[in-house]
Amino acid sequence: MTARRPTLKDVAERARVSLKTTSRVLNGEKSVRPETEQRVRDAMAELGFRPNDFARRLRLGADSSSIGLVIEDLSNPFYSGIAHAIEQRAHERSLLLVIGSSQRDPETERRLVLALSQRRVSGLIVVPAGHDHAHLSAELDRGLQIVCVDRPAEGVAADVVVADNEGGARLAVTHLIRQGHRRISYLGDDAKLYTSIQRRAGYQAALTLHGADDDPALARTGLPDATAAEHAARELLTGPTPPTAFFTGNNLLTIGALHALRSLGRTDVAVVGFDDFEAADLVVPGVTVVRHDAADLGRLAADRLFARLDGDRSDPAVKMLPVHLITRGSGEITP
Amino acid sequence: MTARRPTLKDVAERARVSLKTTSRVLNGEKSVRPETEQRVRDAMAELGFRPNDFARRLRLGADSSSIGLVIEDLSNPFYSGIAHAIEQRAHERSLLLVIGSSQRDPETERRLVLALSQRRVSGLIVVPAGHDHAHLSAELDRGLQIVCVDRPAEGVAADVVVADNEGGARLAVTHLIRQGHRRISYLGDDAKLYTSIQRRAGYQAALTLHGADDDPALARTGLPDATAAEHAARELLTGPTPPTAFFTGNNLLTIGALHALRSLGRTDVAVVGFDDFEAADLVVPGVTVVRHDAADLGRLAADRLFARLDGDRSDPAVKMLPVHLITRGSGEITP
DNA sequence: CTGAAAGCGCTAACAT
DNA sequence: ATGTTAGCGCTTTCAG
Numbered sequence: 001m002t003a004r005r006p007t008l009k010d011v012a013e014r015a016r017v018s019l020k021t022t023s024r025v026l027n028g029e030k031s032v033r034p035e036t037e038q039r040v041r042d043a044m045a046e047l048g049f050r051p052n053d054f055a056r057r058l059r060l061g062a063d064s065s066s067i068g069l070v071i072e073d074l075s076n077p078f079y080s081g082i083a084h085a086i087e088q089r090a091h092e093r094s095l096l097l098v099i100g101s102s103q104r105d106p107e108t109e110r111r112l113v114l115a116l117s118q119r120r121v122s123g124l125i126v127v128p129a130g131h132d133h134a135h136l137s138a139e140l141d142r143g144l145q146i147v148c149v150d151r152p153a154e155g156v157a158a159d160v161v162v163a164d165n166e167g168g169a170r171l172a173v174t175h176l177i178r179q180g181h182r183r184i185s186y187l188g189d190d191a192k193l194y195t196s197i198q199r200r201a202g203y204q205a206a207l208t209l210h211g212a213d214d215d216p217a218l219a220r221t222g223l224p225d226a227t228a229a230e231h232a233a234r235e236l237l238t239g240p241t242p243p244t245a246f247f248t249g250n251n252l253l254t255i256g257a258l259h260a261l262r263s264l265g266r267t268d269v270a271v272v273g274f275d276d277f278e279a280a281d282l283v284v285p286g287v288t289v290v291r292h293d294a295a296d297l298g299r300l301a302a303d304r305l306f307a308r309l310d311g312d313r314s315d316p317a318v319k320m321l322p323v324h325l326i327t328r329g330s331g332e333i334t335p
Numbered sequence: 336m337t338a339r340r341p342t343l344k345d346v347a348e349r350a351r352v353s354l355k356t357t358s359r360v361l362n363g364e365k366s367v368r369p370e371t372e373q374r375v376r377d378a379m380a381e382l383g384f385r386p387n388d389f390a391r392r393l394r395l396g397a398d399s400s401s402i403g404l405v406i407e408d409l410s411n412p413f414y415s416g417i418a419h420a421i422e423q424r425a426h427e428r429s430l431l432l433v434i435g436s437s438q439r440d441p442e443t444e445r446r447l448v449l450a451l452s453q454r455r456v457s458g459l460i461v462v463p464a465g466h467d468h469a470h471l472s473a474e475l476d477r478g479l480q481i482v483c484v485d486r487p488a489e490g491v492a493a494d495v496v497v498a499d500n501e502g503g504a505r506l507a508v509t510h511l512i513r514q515g516h517r518r519i520s521y522l523g524d525d526a527k528l529y530t531s532i533q534r535r536a537g538y539q540a541a542l543t544l545h546g547a548d549d550d551p552a553l554a555r556t557g558l559p560d561a562t563a564a565e566h567a568a569r570e571l572l573t574g575p576t577p578p579t580a581f582f583t584g585n586n587l588l589t590i591g592a593l594h595a596l597r598s599l600g601r602t603d604v605a606v607v608g609f610d611d612f613e614a615a616d617l618v619v620p621g622v623t624v625v626r627h628d629a630a631d632l633g634r635l636a637a638d639r640l641f642a643r644l645d646g647d648r649s650d651p652a653v654k655m656l657p658v659h660l661i662t663r664g665s666g667e668i669t670p
Numbered sequence: 671c672t673g674a675a676a677g678c679g680c681t682a683a684c685a686t
Numbered sequence: 687a688t689g690t691t692a693g694c695g696c697t698t699t700c701a702g
Contacts, residue, residue: 055679058389080415390695
């Protein structure tokens with residue numbers, strides 16, 4: 001015999017008042033005699049009453065007072081940093097955060113977006129995966145507010161908050177060139193990803209601008225993780241025309257490259273990585289990186305979404321955050 | 336003129352069928368003529384219809400098909416690792432994950448738990464903060480399934496999944512003693528925290544068991560972050576009776592201690608830390624740590640919760656996960 | 671195969 | 687200060 005969850009009506013009967021009076025107490029409306037209010041409150045406590053959120057929101061025509069976040073991989077510190085910043089901002093507005101990891105799978109992303117929309121999230125922040133973003137446009141058309149973070153969704157009229165990937169890469173590679181390097185290798189992940197494209201472009205731009213070697217063999221992309229980067233770096237270093245420096249496209253690949261250098265006993269090769277990481281300053285030499293702040297990215301994305309929820313109807317805009325070169329030693333090794 | 340969101344009734348009218356038939360199509364019931372079904376589907380598409388989840392769940396008496404997670408700090412890789420594992424498991428069951436960070440504040444935790452319960456999450460996973468867990472018991476009494484992870488909530492009859500903190504600490508300190516250390520310092524965070532208590536206990540137990548120095552001045556707790564640990568370590572090292580080894584209570588404190596050693600130019604002091612961290616093997620020497628897997632913790636907590644949701648009514652149990660000592664060099668330095 | 675009516679639990683009007 | 691009635695959008699009897 002599983003006792004039915006008590007409803008407002010049950011409370012009303014127990015307190016010997018009408019449903020409406022009970023509702024008044026629940027909602028803190030003032031026009032209730034203190035004595036009556038107390039009786040109602042007692043009844044609620046005795047019954048362990050909890051208002052039914054669905055009924056309430058249905059009646060009010062409200063949304064779920066939560067925002068949805070579809071992110072790539074919550075276990076990656078960069079993305080969880082974004083998520084945390086968003087969660088903090090949401091908390092300030094008494095909104096809950098519903099999270100789903102797309103695992104870079106466009107279909108998973110699509111399903112998550114749909115599920116979140118169905119649950120009537122107040123707004124959505126997405127790290128877009130894949131290339132077909134029709135489902136996002138469809139939600140926008142239905143009136144759901146969407147903000148993209150870390151990369152834009154091509155062809156979707158939504159706000160975007162991104163880091164200056166291209167500029168950061170140019171900064172990194174120019175720095176290496178200034179140290180005297182001519183043969184600089186680029187290690188990157190999925191070449192079709194927006195961030196990869198931008199970083200690769202910055203790499204190329206810097207090479208061209210300063211007349212460094214633009215040898216296609218030096219650019220290795222499609223590296224999914226640290227191990228792949230380690231293999232690629234080792235191959236390059238032991239090949240016929242090795243690089244004297246690496247520019248690595250993300251934190252995992254940086255770590256992979258450093259493992260390769262370590263295992264080959266090479267201390268004469270420079271490394272600059274995109275993304276900072278824990279203990280980067282404890283490695284010897286310290287790892288020079290292009291840092292971009294995940295928390296800032298998340299914060300600004302949340303703020304953009306809230307502005308929209310508050311009625312901002314201006315044209316969708318791209319917000320690009322600056323990045324910084326943190327020199328710690330590994331990028332200052334000369335050839 | 337913001338057009339009202341179309342309802343099932345609107346769809347029914349447009350398709351010139353009854354509400355019920357439309358509902359049948361929506362729910363994929365078979366007893367609808369294909370032709371009728373098509374008309375309804377067309378109407379839905381034309382109107383951009385989306386079923387109202389609140390109405391649906393209200394009518395069905397269902398919960399929100401999501402699970403709540405109240406965690407300490409999503410930006411800490413350890414906790415985001417837990418969160419990610421839970422999210423993956425939830426995804427397999429088509430459940431969404433609603434996350435809130437308590438920031439170690441019991442009042443924030445209480446509010447989050449209440450909010451999640453009100454939203455009718457199917458179940459709750461909590462990293463308990465503080466000491467008064469009455470709100471958790473209250474939810475349990477109302478029938479909400481709760482699993483605690485990383486630490487138990489004292490006095491609450493809920494399942495718990497924790498790492499073997501005490502055993503891990505004993506392992507670490509015994510290892511240092513075996514290297515010949517007698518004066519081993521313990522750096523810990525908030526001394527009232529369950530994990531801290533356990534790790535501290537393991538430290539003491541090992542000291543006592545092997546007759547190493549149990550000097551109270553060597554144990555420093557209440558260190559909130561890496562910087563605090565760095566200061567504490569430096570003080571100890573430059574004090575009258577310095578330790579020859581450190582056992583650090585979490586990843587942040589380990590990094591702080593390493594910074595202190597680095598800045599003092601000390602390479603003769605051993606360090607073993609609780610928690611593994613990114614690039615721990617790239618530091619020189621590699622950092623010896625007690626590793627416990629956040630993903631395992633999350634996975635098992637989720638599995639426990641799902642078992643409960645599936646009707647398991649056995650007594651609440653504590654699941655303790657083993658930890659492993661990863662020797663990389665820093666813990667093998669002899670005095 | 672299709673439809674009319676009732677009701678999930680709550681709040682907003684409109685009484686009293 | 688309190689109560690009555692209607693209805694949010696959906697699904698579920700129960701009829702046709």
